[in-house]
Amino acid sequence: MARLLMIADDFTGALDTGVQFAARGARTCVVTEPEYDFSRAGGEIQVLVLDAETRHLPPEAAYGVVRRAVEGALSAGFTHIYKKTDSALRGNVGAELSAVLDGARAESIPFLPALPKMDRVTRGGVHYIGGVPVAESVFGQDPFEPVRASSVPEIIGAQTDRPVVLHGLGERAAERCPGIHVYDAETDRDLMETGLRLGGEGLRLSAGCAGFAAALAELLDLRGAPPVLPDLVPALLVACGSVNPVTLRQMAVAEEHGFPHIRLKPPQKLEPAWLESADCAAAVEKWLETAEREKRFILDVNDPDGCDDTDRYAGERGLTTEDLRRGISAQLGRLVRQLLDGGLDATILCTGGDTLLALMRAVKVAELIPVCELDTGAVLTDFVYRGKTHHIISKSGGFGEPDLFYRLALSLGAGDQEEDAVC
Structure with a gap:
Protein backbone atom coordinates (compact mmCIF):
# COMPACT_ATOMS: atom_id res chain seq x y z
CA MET A 1 0.00 0.00 0.00
CA LEU A 220 -2.14 5.88 -6.41
CA ASP A 221 -5.67 4.62 -5.71
CA LEU A 222 -5.74 6.17 -2.25
CA ARG A 223 -9.34 5.87 -1.17
CA GLY A 224 -11.77 4.84 1.56
CA ALA A 225 -15.25 5.69 2.83
CA PRO A 226 -16.33 9.18 1.65
CA PRO A 227 -16.32 11.82 4.39
CA VAL A 228 -19.61 12.86 5.98
CA LEU A 229 -20.39 16.57 6.14
CA PRO A 230 -20.91 17.54 9.81
CA ASP A 231 -23.66 19.83 11.01
CA LEU A 232 -22.25 23.34 10.65
CA VAL A 233 -23.19 26.34 12.76
CA PRO A 234 -25.45 28.61 10.65
CA ALA A 235 -23.21 31.65 11.16
CA LEU A 236 -19.94 32.72 9.53
CA LEU A 237 -17.01 34.65 11.00
CA VAL A 238 -14.42 35.69 8.42
CA ALA A 239 -10.96 36.23 9.93
CA CYS A 240 -9.09 37.94 7.11
CA GLY A 241 -5.32 38.09 7.31
CA SER A 242 -4.78 38.22 3.54
CA VAL A 243 -3.88 41.33 1.54
CA ASN A 244 -4.52 39.66 -1.81
CA PRO A 245 -6.86 41.64 -4.10
CA VAL A 246 -8.92 38.48 -4.66
CA THR A 247 -9.80 38.34 -0.97
CA LEU A 248 -10.33 42.11 -0.81
CA ARG A 249 -12.92 41.78 -3.57
CA GLN A 250 -14.61 38.89 -1.75
CA MET A 251 -14.95 41.04 1.37
CA ALA A 252 -16.33 43.94 -0.66
CA VAL A 253 -19.01 41.73 -2.20
CA ALA A 254 -19.87 40.30 1.22
CA GLU A 255 -20.17 43.81 2.66
CA GLU A 256 -22.50 44.72 -0.22
CA HIS A 257 -24.69 41.84 0.94
CA GLY A 258 -24.86 43.07 4.51
CA PHE A 259 -21.83 41.58 6.24
CA PRO A 260 -20.67 43.79 9.14
CA HIS A 261 -17.02 44.58 8.34
CA ILE A 262 -14.59 45.55 11.10
CA ARG A 263 -11.16 46.82 10.04
CA LEU A 264 -8.67 46.58 12.87
CA LYS A 265 -6.70 49.72 13.66
CA PRO A 266 -2.89 49.52 13.91
CA PRO A 267 -2.71 49.15 17.74
CA GLN A 268 -5.45 46.51 17.63
CA LYS A 269 -3.51 44.37 15.17
CA LEU A 270 0.05 45.04 16.31
CA GLU A 271 0.15 45.72 20.07
CA PRO A 272 0.01 42.52 22.20
CA ALA A 273 -0.70 44.66 25.28
CA TRP A 274 -3.96 45.81 23.67
CA LEU A 275 -5.30 42.26 24.00
CA GLU A 276 -5.24 42.66 27.78
CA SER A 277 -6.90 46.08 27.82
CA ALA A 278 -10.42 47.09 28.81
CA ASP A 279 -10.81 48.53 25.32
CA CYS A 280 -10.15 45.08 23.84
CA ALA A 281 -12.62 43.42 26.20
CA ALA A 282 -15.29 45.92 25.21
CA ALA A 283 -14.54 45.44 21.50
CA VAL A 284 -14.70 41.65 21.77
CA GLU A 285 -18.03 41.86 23.58
CA LYS A 286 -19.42 44.15 20.88
CA TRP A 287 -18.16 41.89 18.08
CA LEU A 288 -19.71 38.85 19.73
CA GLU A 289 -23.04 40.63 19.94
CA THR A 290 -22.82 41.59 16.28
CA ALA A 291 -21.86 38.07 15.20
CA GLU A 292 -24.75 36.59 17.18
CA ARG A 293 -27.27 39.08 15.80
CA GLU A 294 -26.16 39.22 12.17
CA LYS A 295 -24.82 35.67 11.71
CA ARG A 296 -22.23 37.14 9.28
CA PHE A 297 -19.17 39.07 10.36
CA ILE A 298 -15.75 40.07 8.97
CA LEU A 299 -12.70 40.84 11.11
CA ASP A 300 -10.13 42.34 8.74
CA VAL A 301 -6.49 43.45 9.12
CA ASN A 302 -6.49 45.59 5.94
CA ASP A 303 -6.63 49.39 6.07
CA PRO A 304 -9.47 51.08 4.18
CA ASP A 305 -8.74 52.07 0.59
CA GLY A 306 -6.43 55.05 0.39
CA CYS A 307 -5.41 54.78 4.04
CA ASP A 308 -1.79 54.13 5.05
CA ASP A 309 -2.24 54.08 8.83
CA THR A 310 -0.47 50.75 9.24
CA ASP A 311 2.54 51.71 7.12
CA ARG A 312 2.86 54.99 9.02
CA TYR A 313 2.51 53.22 12.37
CA ALA A 314 5.15 50.67 11.37
CA GLY A 315 7.50 53.36 10.10
CA GLU A 316 7.30 55.30 13.36
CA ARG A 317 8.26 52.15 15.29
CA GLY A 318 10.88 50.79 12.91
CA LEU A 319 8.87 47.68 12.05
CA THR A 320 9.91 45.71 8.96
CA THR A 321 7.59 44.07 6.46
CA GLU A 322 8.39 40.73 8.10
CA ASP A 323 7.54 42.19 11.53
CA LEU A 324 4.17 43.24 10.14
CA ARG A 325 3.47 39.85 8.58
CA ARG A 326 4.27 37.91 11.73
CA GLY A 327 2.84 40.38 14.22
CA ILE A 328 -0.50 40.92 12.48
CA SER A 329 -1.21 37.23 11.93
CA ALA A 330 -0.30 36.36 15.54
CA GLN A 331 -2.52 39.14 16.87
CA LEU A 332 -5.46 38.08 14.69
CA GLY A 333 -5.09 34.48 15.84
CA ARG A 334 -5.21 35.56 19.51
CA LEU A 335 -8.22 37.79 18.84
CA VAL A 336 -10.15 34.90 17.34
CA ARG A 337 -9.22 32.80 20.37
CA GLN A 338 -10.65 35.54 22.61
CA LEU A 339 -13.87 35.40 20.60
CA LEU A 340 -13.98 31.64 21.14
CA ASP A 341 -13.33 32.14 24.85
CA GLY A 342 -16.23 34.61 24.88
CA GLY A 343 -18.63 32.01 23.48
CA LEU A 344 -18.47 32.61 19.71
CA ASP A 345 -20.83 30.17 18.02
CA ALA A 346 -19.99 30.32 14.33
CA THR A 347 -18.19 28.53 11.54
CA ILE A 348 -14.84 30.32 11.11
CA LEU A 349 -13.39 31.16 7.72
CA CYS A 350 -9.65 31.94 7.77
CA THR A 351 -7.99 33.54 4.75
CA GLY A 352 -4.23 33.16 4.40
CA GLY A 353 -1.92 30.46 5.72
CA ASP A 354 -0.28 32.76 8.28
CA THR A 355 -3.68 33.57 9.82
CA LEU A 356 -4.71 29.94 10.08
CA LEU A 357 -1.42 28.82 11.58
CA ALA A 358 -1.53 31.67 14.11
CA LEU A 359 -5.01 30.60 15.21
CA MET A 360 -3.94 26.95 15.55
CA ARG A 361 -0.97 28.01 17.65
CA ALA A 362 -3.20 30.23 19.79
CA VAL A 363 -5.50 27.29 20.59
CA LYS A 364 -2.54 24.86 20.80
CA VAL A 365 -3.64 22.53 18.00
CA ALA A 366 -0.88 20.84 15.97
CA GLU A 367 -2.83 18.29 13.88
CA LEU A 368 -5.89 18.69 11.67
CA ILE A 369 -7.99 16.24 9.67
CA PRO A 370 -9.33 17.82 6.46
CA VAL A 371 -12.90 16.85 5.60
CA CYS A 372 -13.76 18.18 2.15
CA GLU A 373 -13.89 21.24 -0.09
CA LEU A 374 -17.02 23.34 0.33
CA ASP A 375 -15.94 25.31 -2.74
CA THR A 376 -12.83 25.24 -4.90
CA GLY A 377 -9.93 25.87 -2.51
CA ALA A 378 -12.23 26.39 0.50
CA VAL A 379 -11.40 23.48 2.80
CA LEU A 380 -13.50 22.37 5.74
CA THR A 381 -11.79 20.95 8.81
CA ASP A 382 -12.35 21.05 12.54
CA PHE A 383 -10.47 21.29 15.81
CA VAL A 384 -11.26 20.82 19.48
CA TYR A 385 -10.71 23.72 21.87
CA ARG A 386 -11.69 23.57 25.54
CA GLY A 387 -13.75 20.46 24.93
CA LYS A 388 -15.80 21.92 22.05
CA THR A 389 -15.47 21.05 18.38
CA HIS A 390 -15.16 24.08 16.12
CA HIS A 391 -15.49 23.94 12.33
CA ILE A 392 -13.15 26.03 10.26
CA ILE A 393 -12.91 26.82 6.57
CA SER A 394 -9.47 27.68 5.23
CA LYS A 395 -8.78 29.53 2.00
CA SER A 396 -5.65 30.81 0.32
CA GLY A 397 -5.79 34.56 -0.19
CA GLY A 398 -5.75 34.30 -3.98
CA PHE A 399 -8.48 31.63 -4.33
CA GLY A 400 -12.17 31.91 -5.07
CA GLU A 401 -14.84 33.83 -6.93
CA PRO A 402 -15.86 37.34 -5.79
CA ASP A 403 -19.09 36.10 -4.16
CA LEU A 404 -17.45 33.21 -2.29
CA PHE A 405 -18.05 34.51 1.25
CA TYR A 406 -21.64 35.38 0.47
CA ARG A 407 -22.34 31.95 -1.04
CA LEU A 408 -20.73 30.16 1.90
CA ALA A 409 -22.85 32.16 4.32
CA LEU A 410 -25.98 31.28 2.37
CA SER A 411 -25.10 27.59 2.42
CA LEU A 412 -24.50 27.67 6.17
CA GLY A 413 -27.70 29.61 6.80
CA ALA A 414 -29.81 27.02 4.99
CA GLY A 415 -29.03 24.50 7.71
CA ASP A 416 -30.94 21.71 6.01
CA GLN A 417 -28.18 19.15 5.52
CA GLU A 418 -29.32 15.58 5.91
CA GLU A 419 -27.51 13.38 8.36
CA ASP A 420 -26.14 11.22 5.57
CA ALA A 421 -25.05 14.12 3.37
CA VAL A 422 -21.51 13.83 2.08
CA CYS A 423 -19.04 16.43 0.87
Whole structure:
Protein backbone atom coordinates (compact mmCIF):
# COMPACT_ATOMS: atom_id res chain seq x y z
CA MET A 1 0.00 0.00 0.00
CA ALA A 2 1.24 3.47 -0.86
CA ARG A 3 2.06 5.78 2.01
CA LEU A 4 2.47 9.36 0.91
CA LEU A 5 4.21 12.30 2.54
CA MET A 6 3.17 15.64 1.15
CA ILE A 7 5.35 18.64 2.08
CA ALA A 8 3.67 22.05 1.83
CA ASP A 9 5.25 25.43 2.43
CA ASP A 10 2.24 27.00 4.14
CA PHE A 11 -0.86 25.95 6.04
CA THR A 12 -3.68 26.69 3.60
CA GLY A 13 -1.65 24.96 0.89
CA ALA A 14 -1.27 21.90 3.11
CA LEU A 15 -5.03 21.74 3.60
CA ASP A 16 -6.20 22.50 0.05
CA THR A 17 -3.89 19.78 -1.24
CA GLY A 18 -4.43 17.24 1.53
CA VAL A 19 -8.18 17.48 1.07
CA GLN A 20 -7.82 16.07 -2.45
CA PHE A 21 -7.03 12.76 -0.75
CA ALA A 22 -9.37 13.12 2.23
CA ALA A 23 -12.32 13.73 -0.11
CA ARG A 24 -11.72 10.25 -1.57
CA GLY A 25 -11.77 8.74 1.90
CA ALA A 26 -8.00 8.31 2.22
CA ARG A 27 -6.92 8.56 5.85
CA THR A 28 -5.24 11.97 5.79
CA CYS A 29 -3.63 14.01 8.58
CA VAL A 30 -2.12 17.51 8.42
CA VAL A 31 0.62 18.32 10.94
CA THR A 32 2.19 21.71 11.67
CA GLU A 33 5.55 20.68 13.16
CA PRO A 34 8.39 21.27 10.63
CA GLU A 35 10.64 18.86 12.53
CA TYR A 36 7.93 16.19 12.87
CA ASP A 37 9.05 12.72 14.02
CA PHE A 38 7.69 10.47 11.26
CA SER A 39 7.88 7.39 13.45
CA ARG A 40 4.86 8.86 15.26
CA ALA A 41 2.67 8.49 12.17
CA GLY A 42 0.42 5.53 12.78
CA GLY A 43 0.13 2.83 10.15
CA GLU A 44 -3.50 3.78 9.56
CA ILE A 45 -2.43 7.11 8.05
CA GLN A 46 -2.25 6.84 4.25
CA VAL A 47 -1.42 10.50 3.56
CA LEU A 48 0.56 12.67 5.95
CA VAL A 49 0.69 16.35 5.03
CA LEU A 50 3.48 18.37 6.61
CA ASP A 51 3.11 22.14 6.83
CA ALA A 52 6.83 22.86 6.72
CA GLU A 53 6.31 26.66 6.97
CA THR A 54 9.14 27.35 4.53
CA ARG A 55 7.39 29.95 2.35
CA HIS A 56 9.12 32.90 4.03
CA LEU A 57 12.44 31.26 4.99
CA PRO A 58 15.76 31.95 3.25
CA PRO A 59 16.35 29.34 0.51
CA GLU A 60 19.12 27.57 2.45
CA ALA A 61 16.90 27.16 5.51
CA ALA A 62 13.96 25.96 3.42
CA TYR A 63 16.23 23.42 1.72
CA GLY A 64 17.30 22.01 5.09
CA VAL A 65 13.75 21.64 6.43
CA VAL A 66 12.52 19.86 3.31
CA ARG A 67 15.55 17.57 2.95
CA ARG A 68 15.29 16.43 6.59
CA ALA A 69 11.59 15.74 6.11
CA VAL A 70 12.20 13.62 3.03
CA GLU A 71 14.96 11.63 4.70
CA GLY A 72 12.89 11.09 7.84
CA ALA A 73 9.78 9.99 5.97
CA LEU A 74 11.61 7.52 3.74
CA SER A 75 13.38 6.07 6.79
CA ALA A 76 10.00 5.66 8.49
CA GLY A 77 8.60 3.63 5.59
CA PHE A 78 6.81 6.19 3.46
CA THR A 79 6.82 5.05 -0.16
CA HIS A 80 5.97 8.29 -1.98
CA ILE A 81 6.94 11.96 -1.60
CA TYR A 82 4.97 14.88 -3.05
CA LYS A 83 6.42 18.38 -2.82
CA LYS A 84 3.47 20.73 -2.79
CA THR A 85 4.36 24.12 -4.25
CA ASP A 86 2.36 27.31 -4.33
CA SER A 87 0.03 27.50 -7.35
CA ALA A 88 1.39 31.01 -8.04
CA LEU A 89 5.00 29.79 -7.66
CA ARG A 90 5.76 31.91 -4.61
CA GLY A 91 8.32 30.73 -2.07
CA ASN A 92 11.45 28.62 -2.40
CA VAL A 93 10.49 26.47 -5.35
CA GLY A 94 13.96 25.67 -6.70
CA ALA A 95 15.59 25.09 -3.32
CA GLU A 96 12.81 22.79 -2.15
CA LEU A 97 12.71 20.67 -5.32
CA SER A 98 16.47 20.20 -4.99
CA ALA A 99 16.00 19.22 -1.36
CA VAL A 100 13.58 16.45 -2.35
CA LEU A 101 16.06 15.08 -4.87
CA ASP A 102 18.96 15.20 -2.42
CA GLY A 103 16.93 13.78 0.46
CA ALA A 104 15.77 10.87 -1.67
CA ARG A 105 19.16 10.48 -3.40
CA ALA A 106 17.37 10.74 -6.74
CA GLU A 107 18.31 12.25 -10.08
CA SER A 108 14.97 13.47 -11.41
CA ILE A 109 11.51 14.64 -10.37
CA PRO A 110 8.42 15.58 -12.40
CA PHE A 111 6.97 19.01 -11.60
CA LEU A 112 3.43 19.92 -12.69
CA PRO A 113 2.62 23.39 -11.30
CA ALA A 114 -0.76 23.91 -13.04
CA LEU A 115 -4.09 24.24 -11.22
CA PRO A 116 -6.53 24.36 -14.15
CA LYS A 117 -9.74 24.64 -12.11
CA MET A 118 -8.41 27.97 -10.77
CA ASP A 119 -7.26 29.05 -14.26
CA ARG A 120 -3.59 28.58 -13.40
CA VAL A 121 -1.91 26.85 -16.33
CA THR A 122 1.56 26.18 -17.68
CA ARG A 123 2.12 26.72 -21.39
CA GLY A 124 5.53 26.59 -23.08
CA GLY A 125 7.17 26.60 -19.66
CA VAL A 126 5.46 29.89 -18.72
CA HIS A 127 3.00 29.97 -15.82
CA TYR A 128 -0.24 31.90 -16.36
CA ILE A 129 -2.94 33.03 -13.92
CA GLY A 130 -6.21 34.13 -15.44
CA GLY A 131 -4.52 34.28 -18.85
CA VAL A 132 -1.77 36.61 -17.59
CA PRO A 133 1.87 35.60 -16.97
CA VAL A 134 2.16 35.17 -13.24
CA ALA A 135 4.69 37.98 -12.73
CA GLU A 136 2.21 40.37 -14.38
CA SER A 137 -0.72 39.17 -12.24
CA VAL A 138 -1.68 40.31 -8.73
CA PHE A 139 0.99 37.92 -7.43
CA GLY A 140 3.66 40.07 -8.99
CA GLN A 141 2.57 42.90 -6.66
CA ASP A 142 2.35 40.84 -3.48
CA PRO A 143 3.83 43.01 -0.67
CA PHE A 144 5.39 40.04 1.12
CA GLU A 145 6.45 37.62 -1.62
CA PRO A 146 6.11 39.04 -5.15
CA VAL A 147 6.71 36.68 -8.07
CA ARG A 148 9.37 38.30 -10.25
CA ALA A 149 9.41 35.88 -13.21
CA SER A 150 6.82 33.95 -15.21
CA SER A 151 9.15 31.35 -16.75
CA VAL A 152 9.10 28.23 -14.59
CA PRO A 153 12.73 27.31 -15.46
CA GLU A 154 13.80 30.84 -14.50
CA ILE A 155 11.99 30.62 -11.15
CA ILE A 156 13.52 27.22 -10.41
CA GLY A 157 16.97 28.18 -11.67
CA ALA A 158 17.19 31.13 -9.32
CA GLN A 159 17.73 28.68 -6.44
CA THR A 160 19.32 25.55 -7.88
CA ASP A 161 21.90 24.38 -10.39
CA ARG A 162 19.87 21.28 -11.22
CA PRO A 163 19.01 21.12 -14.93
CA VAL A 164 15.42 21.99 -15.84
CA VAL A 165 13.82 19.98 -18.65
CA LEU A 166 10.67 21.32 -20.33
CA HIS A 167 7.91 19.09 -21.68
CA GLY A 168 5.08 20.27 -23.89
CA LEU A 169 1.67 18.66 -23.82
CA GLY A 170 1.89 14.93 -24.46
CA GLU A 171 5.67 14.65 -24.19
CA ARG A 172 7.18 11.78 -22.23
CA ALA A 173 10.17 12.27 -19.95
CA ALA A 174 13.50 11.23 -21.42
CA GLU A 175 14.61 7.96 -19.90
CA ARG A 176 17.10 8.45 -17.07
CA CYS A 177 17.46 12.12 -17.93
CA PRO A 178 18.49 13.91 -14.72
CA GLY A 179 16.91 17.15 -13.61
CA ILE A 180 13.63 18.81 -12.69
CA HIS A 181 11.11 17.97 -15.40
CA VAL A 182 8.50 20.70 -15.89
CA TYR A 183 5.32 19.62 -17.65
CA ASP A 184 2.86 21.90 -19.42
CA ALA A 185 -0.79 21.43 -18.49
CA GLU A 186 -3.91 23.41 -19.28
CA THR A 187 -6.63 20.99 -18.12
CA ASP A 188 -7.12 18.40 -15.40
CA ARG A 189 -7.03 15.80 -18.16
CA ASP A 190 -3.54 16.99 -19.13
CA LEU A 191 -2.39 16.41 -15.55
CA MET A 192 -3.91 12.93 -15.42
CA GLU A 193 -2.45 11.90 -18.76
CA THR A 194 1.02 13.04 -17.73
CA GLY A 195 0.69 11.04 -14.53
CA LEU A 196 -0.32 7.94 -16.48
CA ARG A 197 2.70 8.33 -18.76
CA LEU A 198 5.03 8.70 -15.77
CA GLY A 199 3.83 5.37 -14.38
CA GLY A 200 4.25 3.90 -10.92
CA GLU A 201 7.99 4.37 -10.50
CA GLY A 202 7.85 7.86 -11.99
CA LEU A 203 5.42 8.95 -9.26
CA ARG A 204 7.46 7.94 -6.21
CA LEU A 205 8.76 11.49 -6.22
CA SER A 206 6.63 14.25 -7.74
CA ALA A 207 5.78 17.89 -7.25
CA GLY A 208 3.06 20.40 -8.03
CA CYS A 209 0.10 22.04 -6.32
CA ALA A 210 -3.44 20.85 -5.54
CA GLY A 211 -4.06 20.25 -9.26
CA PHE A 212 -1.68 17.33 -9.72
CA ALA A 213 -2.37 16.13 -6.17
CA ALA A 214 -5.96 15.40 -7.21
CA ALA A 215 -4.66 13.29 -10.10
CA LEU A 216 -2.13 11.60 -7.83
CA ALA A 217 -4.88 10.52 -5.43
CA GLU A 218 -6.50 8.68 -8.34
CA LEU A 219 -3.26 7.33 -9.77
CA LEU A 220 -2.14 5.88 -6.41
CA ASP A 221 -5.67 4.62 -5.71
CA LEU A 222 -5.74 6.17 -2.25
CA ARG A 223 -9.34 5.87 -1.17
CA GLY A 224 -11.77 4.84 1.56
CA ALA A 225 -15.25 5.69 2.83
CA PRO A 226 -16.33 9.18 1.65
CA PRO A 227 -16.32 11.82 4.39
CA VAL A 228 -19.61 12.86 5.98
CA LEU A 229 -20.39 16.57 6.14
CA PRO A 230 -20.91 17.54 9.81
CA ASP A 231 -23.66 19.83 11.01
CA LEU A 232 -22.25 23.34 10.65
CA VAL A 233 -23.19 26.34 12.76
CA PRO A 234 -25.45 28.61 10.65
CA ALA A 235 -23.21 31.65 11.16
CA LEU A 236 -19.94 32.72 9.53
CA LEU A 237 -17.01 34.65 11.00
CA VAL A 238 -14.42 35.69 8.42
CA ALA A 239 -10.96 36.23 9.93
CA CYS A 240 -9.09 37.94 7.11
CA GLY A 241 -5.32 38.09 7.31
CA SER A 242 -4.78 38.22 3.54
CA VAL A 243 -3.88 41.33 1.54
CA ASN A 244 -4.52 39.66 -1.81
CA PRO A 245 -6.86 41.64 -4.10
CA VAL A 246 -8.92 38.48 -4.66
CA THR A 247 -9.80 38.34 -0.97
CA LEU A 248 -10.33 42.11 -0.81
CA ARG A 249 -12.92 41.78 -3.57
CA GLN A 250 -14.61 38.89 -1.75
CA MET A 251 -14.95 41.04 1.37
CA ALA A 252 -16.33 43.94 -0.66
CA VAL A 253 -19.01 41.73 -2.20
CA ALA A 254 -19.87 40.30 1.22
CA GLU A 255 -20.17 43.81 2.66
CA GLU A 256 -22.50 44.72 -0.22
CA HIS A 257 -24.69 41.84 0.94
CA GLY A 258 -24.86 43.07 4.51
CA PHE A 259 -21.83 41.58 6.24
CA PRO A 260 -20.67 43.79 9.14
CA HIS A 261 -17.02 44.58 8.34
CA ILE A 262 -14.59 45.55 11.10
CA ARG A 263 -11.16 46.82 10.04
CA LEU A 264 -8.67 46.58 12.87
CA LYS A 265 -6.70 49.72 13.66
CA PRO A 266 -2.89 49.52 13.91
CA PRO A 267 -2.71 49.15 17.74
CA GLN A 268 -5.45 46.51 17.63
CA LYS A 269 -3.51 44.37 15.17
CA LEU A 270 0.05 45.04 16.31
CA GLU A 271 0.15 45.72 20.07
CA PRO A 272 0.01 42.52 22.20
CA ALA A 273 -0.70 44.66 25.28
CA TRP A 274 -3.96 45.81 23.67
CA LEU A 275 -5.30 42.26 24.00
CA GLU A 276 -5.24 42.66 27.78
CA SER A 277 -6.90 46.08 27.82
CA ALA A 278 -10.42 47.09 28.81
CA ASP A 279 -10.81 48.53 25.32
CA CYS A 280 -10.15 45.08 23.84
CA ALA A 281 -12.62 43.42 26.20
CA ALA A 282 -15.29 45.92 25.21
CA ALA A 283 -14.54 45.44 21.50
CA VAL A 284 -14.70 41.65 21.77
CA GLU A 285 -18.03 41.86 23.58
CA LYS A 286 -19.42 44.15 20.88
CA TRP A 287 -18.16 41.89 18.08
CA LEU A 288 -19.71 38.85 19.73
CA GLU A 289 -23.04 40.63 19.94
CA THR A 290 -22.82 41.59 16.28
CA ALA A 291 -21.86 38.07 15.20
CA GLU A 292 -24.75 36.59 17.18
CA ARG A 293 -27.27 39.08 15.80
CA GLU A 294 -26.16 39.22 12.17
CA LYS A 295 -24.82 35.67 11.71
CA ARG A 296 -22.23 37.14 9.28
CA PHE A 297 -19.17 39.07 10.36
CA ILE A 298 -15.75 40.07 8.97
CA LEU A 299 -12.70 40.84 11.11
CA ASP A 300 -10.13 42.34 8.74
CA VAL A 301 -6.49 43.45 9.12
CA ASN A 302 -6.49 45.59 5.94
CA ASP A 303 -6.63 49.39 6.07
CA PRO A 304 -9.47 51.08 4.18
CA ASP A 305 -8.74 52.07 0.59
CA GLY A 306 -6.43 55.05 0.39
CA CYS A 307 -5.41 54.78 4.04
CA ASP A 308 -1.79 54.13 5.05
CA ASP A 309 -2.24 54.08 8.83
CA THR A 310 -0.47 50.75 9.24
CA ASP A 311 2.54 51.71 7.12
CA ARG A 312 2.86 54.99 9.02
CA TYR A 313 2.51 53.22 12.37
CA ALA A 314 5.15 50.67 11.37
CA GLY A 315 7.50 53.36 10.10
CA GLU A 316 7.30 55.30 13.36
CA ARG A 317 8.26 52.15 15.29
CA GLY A 318 10.88 50.79 12.91
CA LEU A 319 8.87 47.68 12.05
CA THR A 320 9.91 45.71 8.96
CA THR A 321 7.59 44.07 6.46
CA GLU A 322 8.39 40.73 8.10
CA ASP A 323 7.54 42.19 11.53
CA LEU A 324 4.17 43.24 10.14
CA ARG A 325 3.47 39.85 8.58
CA ARG A 326 4.27 37.91 11.73
CA GLY A 327 2.84 40.38 14.22
CA ILE A 328 -0.50 40.92 12.48
CA SER A 329 -1.21 37.23 11.93
CA ALA A 330 -0.30 36.36 15.54
CA GLN A 331 -2.52 39.14 16.87
CA LEU A 332 -5.46 38.08 14.69
CA GLY A 333 -5.09 34.48 15.84
CA ARG A 334 -5.21 35.56 19.51
CA LEU A 335 -8.22 37.79 18.84
CA VAL A 336 -10.15 34.90 17.34
CA ARG A 337 -9.22 32.80 20.37
CA GLN A 338 -10.65 35.54 22.61
CA LEU A 339 -13.87 35.40 20.60
CA LEU A 340 -13.98 31.64 21.14
CA ASP A 341 -13.33 32.14 24.85
CA GLY A 342 -16.23 34.61 24.88
CA GLY A 343 -18.63 32.01 23.48
CA LEU A 344 -18.47 32.61 19.71
CA ASP A 345 -20.83 30.17 18.02
CA ALA A 346 -19.99 30.32 14.33
CA THR A 347 -18.19 28.53 11.54
CA ILE A 348 -14.84 30.32 11.11
CA LEU A 349 -13.39 31.16 7.72
CA CYS A 350 -9.65 31.94 7.77
CA THR A 351 -7.99 33.54 4.75
CA GLY A 352 -4.23 33.16 4.40
CA GLY A 353 -1.92 30.46 5.72
CA ASP A 354 -0.28 32.76 8.28
CA THR A 355 -3.68 33.57 9.82
CA LEU A 356 -4.71 29.94 10.08
CA LEU A 357 -1.42 28.82 11.58
CA ALA A 358 -1.53 31.67 14.11
CA LEU A 359 -5.01 30.60 15.21
CA MET A 360 -3.94 26.95 15.55
CA ARG A 361 -0.97 28.01 17.65
CA ALA A 362 -3.20 30.23 19.79
CA VAL A 363 -5.50 27.29 20.59
CA LYS A 364 -2.54 24.86 20.80
CA VAL A 365 -3.64 22.53 18.00
CA ALA A 366 -0.88 20.84 15.97
CA GLU A 367 -2.83 18.29 13.88
CA LEU A 368 -5.89 18.69 11.67
CA ILE A 369 -7.99 16.24 9.67
CA PRO A 370 -9.33 17.82 6.46
CA VAL A 371 -12.90 16.85 5.60
CA CYS A 372 -13.76 18.18 2.15
CA GLU A 373 -13.89 21.24 -0.09
CA LEU A 374 -17.02 23.34 0.33
CA ASP A 375 -15.94 25.31 -2.74
CA THR A 376 -12.83 25.24 -4.90
CA GLY A 377 -9.93 25.87 -2.51
CA ALA A 378 -12.23 26.39 0.50
CA VAL A 379 -11.40 23.48 2.80
CA LEU A 380 -13.50 22.37 5.74
CA THR A 381 -11.79 20.95 8.81
CA ASP A 382 -12.35 21.05 12.54
CA PHE A 383 -10.47 21.29 15.81
CA VAL A 384 -11.26 20.82 19.48
CA TYR A 385 -10.71 23.72 21.87
CA ARG A 386 -11.69 23.57 25.54
CA GLY A 387 -13.75 20.46 24.93
CA LYS A 388 -15.80 21.92 22.05
CA THR A 389 -15.47 21.05 18.38
CA HIS A 390 -15.16 24.08 16.12
CA HIS A 391 -15.49 23.94 12.33
CA ILE A 392 -13.15 26.03 10.26
CA ILE A 393 -12.91 26.82 6.57
CA SER A 394 -9.47 27.68 5.23
CA LYS A 395 -8.78 29.53 2.00
CA SER A 396 -5.65 30.81 0.32
CA GLY A 397 -5.79 34.56 -0.19
CA GLY A 398 -5.75 34.30 -3.98
CA PHE A 399 -8.48 31.63 -4.33
CA GLY A 400 -12.17 31.91 -5.07
CA GLU A 401 -14.84 33.83 -6.93
CA PRO A 402 -15.86 37.34 -5.79
CA ASP A 403 -19.09 36.10 -4.16
CA LEU A 404 -17.45 33.21 -2.29
CA PHE A 405 -18.05 34.51 1.25
CA TYR A 406 -21.64 35.38 0.47
CA ARG A 407 -22.34 31.95 -1.04
CA LEU A 408 -20.73 30.16 1.90
CA ALA A 409 -22.85 32.16 4.32
CA LEU A 410 -25.98 31.28 2.37
CA SER A 411 -25.10 27.59 2.42
CA LEU A 412 -24.50 27.67 6.17
CA GLY A 413 -27.70 29.61 6.80
CA ALA A 414 -29.81 27.02 4.99
CA GLY A 415 -29.03 24.50 7.71
CA ASP A 416 -30.94 21.71 6.01
CA GLN A 417 -28.18 19.15 5.52
CA GLU A 418 -29.32 15.58 5.91
CA GLU A 419 -27.51 13.38 8.36
CA ASP A 420 -26.14 11.22 5.57
CA ALA A 421 -25.05 14.12 3.37
CA VAL A 422 -21.51 13.83 2.08
CA CYS A 423 -19.04 16.43 0.87
